[in-house]
Amino acid sequence: MDEVFIALLQLARDSYNHPMTITAGWRCREHQLELNPEVPNSSHTRGMAADVRCISSRENYEMAGAFRHGGFTRLGRYFQIVENRAQWTHIHIDSDPSLPEGVEWVGKAR
Numbered sequence: 001m002d003e004v005f006i007a008l009l010q011l012a013r014d015s016y017n018h019p020m021t022i023t024a025g026w027r028c029r030e031h032q033l034e035l036n037p038e039v040p041n042s043s044h045t046r047g048m049a050a051d052v053r054c055i056s057s058r059e060n061y062e063m064a065g066a067f068r069h070g071g072f073t074r075l076g077r078y079f080q081i082v083e084n085r086a087q088w089t090h091i092h093i094d095s096d097p098s099l100p101e102g103v104e105w106v107g108k109a110r
């Protein structure tokens with residue numbers, strides 16, 4: 001994993017001050033292509049990203065704040081549909097310098 005990414009993640013973790021469950025970190029290119037062939041060069045394949053389990057709205061709010069406080073400038077909130085309702089699944093954060101900074105997005109979990 002990228003050293004800058006790990007340093008930011010530790011700052012965010014210290015700020016959050018609760019356990020965090022990382023559900024995805026580094027991915028090999030083959031696994032990335034299986035998960036999402038539309039994004040073959042994900043920052044996960046370069047060790048600059050993680051997905052952190054986040055299933056409640058309060059967790060989402062507080063964890064996103066901690067990631068911003070830790071210095072992350074790229075954050076994606078992901079959900080799945082369960083019984084016709086959106087359910088948060090995880091927050092993706094990355095520190096990929098080749099991608100735009102200061103962005104947040106919402107996506108459907110795969």
Ligand SMILES: [Zn+2]
Nearest residue numbers: 049050051092
């Ligand atoms: Zn991710």
